[in-house]
Amino acid sequence: MSKVKPTGPIPQGYDDKDGELLIGGEKASELVDQHGSPLFIYSKDQLDKRFAGLRNAMPEQLHIHYAMKANPFAPLLSHMVSLADGIDIASGGELEMAIKAGAKPNHISFAGPGKRGEELLQAIRTGVTINIESPTECDRVLKISDREDVQPRMAVRVNPDFDLKGSGMKMGGGAKPFGMDVELVCPTVDRIVNAGALWRGFHIFAGSQALKADAIIETQQQTIKLAARLADAIGKAPDHVNLGGGFGIPYFPGDEQLDAGQIGEALRAELANLPKILANTQFAIELGRYLVGEAGVYLTKVVDRKVSQSQTFLVTDGGLHHQLAASGNFGTVVRRNYPAAIASKYTTETQEVVSIVGCLCTPLDRLNDNVEMPKAEVGDIVAVFCAGAYGASASPANFLGQGPAKEILVD
Numbered sequence: 096m097s098k099v100k101p102t103g104p105i106p107q108g109y110d111d112k113d114g115e116l117l118i119g120g121e122k123a124s125e126l127v128d129q130h131g132s133p134l135f136i137y138s139k140d141q142l143d144k145r146f147a148g149l150r151n152a153m154p155e156q157l158h159i160h161y162a163m164k165a166n167p168f169a170p171l172l173s174h175m176v177s178l179a180d181g182i183d184i185a186s187g188g189e190l191e192m193a194i195k196a197g198a199k200p201n202h203i204s205f206a207g208p209g210k211r212g213e214e215l216l217q218a219i220r221t222g223v224t225i226n227i228e229s230p231t232e233c234d235r236v237l238k239i240s241d242r243e244d245v246q247p248r249m250a251v252r253v254n255p256d257f258d259l260k261g262s263g264m265k266m267g268g269g270a271k272p273f274g275m276d277v278e279l280v281c282p283t284v285d286r287i288v289n290a291g292a293l294w295r296g297f298h299i300f301a302g303s304q305a306l307k308a309d310a311i312i313e314t315q316q317q318t319i320k321l322a323a324r325l326a327d328a329i330g331k332a333p334d335h336v337n338l339g340g341g342f343g344i345p346y347f348p349g350d351e352q353l354d355a356g357q358i359g360e361a362l363r364a365e366l367a368n369l370p371k372i373l374a375n376t377q378f379a380i381e382l383g384r385y386l387v388g389e390a391g392v393y394l395t396k397v398v399d400r401k402v403s404q405s406q407t408f409l410v411t412d413g414g415l416h417h418q419l420a421a422s423g424n425f426g427t428v429v430r431r432n433y434p435a436a437i438a439s440k441y442t443t444e445t446q447e448v449v450s451i452v453g454c455l456c457t458p459l460d461r462l463n464d465n466v467e468m469p470k471a472e473v474g475d476i477v478a479v480f481c482a483g484a485y486g487a488s489a490s491p492a493n494f495l496g497q498g499p500a501k502e503i504l505v506d
């Protein structure tokens with residue numbers, strides 16, 4: 096027998112009814128009967144609660160942006176546009192989606208290395224803020240704007256000379272394709288200002304998926320210091336500083352919820368005691384997974400139950416083509432289990448050890464490995480949690496000709 100492994104922590108706020116998992120007031124089996132399987136369900140109620148909790152924890156004057164690459168599903172995006180102070184995009188495609196979802200151009204900022212000419216043109220014409228990732232990109236924007244006779248809105252994305260400690264994905268501190276090194280910032284801002292473009296400020300993003308408040312607090316303090324140092328060197332105050340994000344969510348056994356209250360308190364103190372040159376600067380944070388990740392559940396039906404060499408497998412009609420991260424991103428060194436449950440037997444005691452796999456013909460297609468679950472039969476429904484971010488749009492839906500899963504937003 097293989098060793099029993101724990102599942103990841105199930106997010107707070109999910110209730111049950113008649114022994115089943117409830118999402119947005121509906122039972123898992125009803126949702127699947129109505130909408131089919133596999134299915135992504137995002138809960139407005141969960142989105143609202145998360146956003147309100149964060150809003151409450153953060154300083155009043157701080158803007159909270161939604162980084163839409165976490166989840167661009169149109170109904171969810173529209174909802175996030177109604178909640179957030181800004182939308183952060185990273186492609187021309189996302190720009191179109193953000194505008195369609197009702198975001199105002201002056202509330203949109205566009206980051207990302209390798210913006211193509213047509214994307215820059217689209218951004219300039221639409222009037223969104225472009226986060227400039229290199230001096231050459233700066234030149235391209237100025238050239239296109241000149242041709243179009245439009246004053247572009249430009250912020251400079253800085254590759255910080257520090258990183259976010261304990262983050263799952265480092266986006267600063269060292270050689271990076273994102274932003275420009277600190278010593279390039281002043282000449283680039285000078286160039287923007289001298290060309291008559293609108294210089295909006297700085298974008299400084301140091302990393303993602305941190306669960307330690309202390310690490311985020313330290314990074315925010317370093318970010319504010321860096322912004323002040325750069326502004327002093329330029330001799331001009333930035334209207335806007337995007338402090339980045341990095342707020343993580345618990346996915347794996349042992350992970351603990353981030354203490355947003357602690358971050359808010361420290362940031363409140365920081366903003367109350369700013370370096371002089373930043374006294375009138377508007378600060379923002381940009382978050383993806385923290386805002387939407389735990390509000391989504393992926394439901395997939397059991398289509399087969401089989402035993403191989405005394406190990407039981409539940410084979411589902413879903414898999415890594417929809418939930419790549421839960422499978423371990425095409426192989427990780429140590430594969431750990433995402434939070435999962437038998438949604439149709441949510442309150443039943445665990446009865447057996449099973450591996451929950453997808454329907455793809457690859458050994459990598461595992462949703463949960465050697466976990467204790469109630470006994471599930473064909474037709475039962477598996478829930479994989481933390482499916483609200485980097486699920487549907489960040490998985491290879493066309494792998495093996497499977498196609499995408501349906502997505503719905505419920506109250």
Ligand SMILES: *Cc1c(COP(=O)(O)O)cnc(C)c1O
Pocket residue numbers: 162164165183206300303304339340341342381382383384385484
């Ligand atoms: C991906 C990304 C985000 C969102 O990251 P999360 O971990 O989902 O919060 C925010 N800002 C930038 C610049 C990004 O690239």
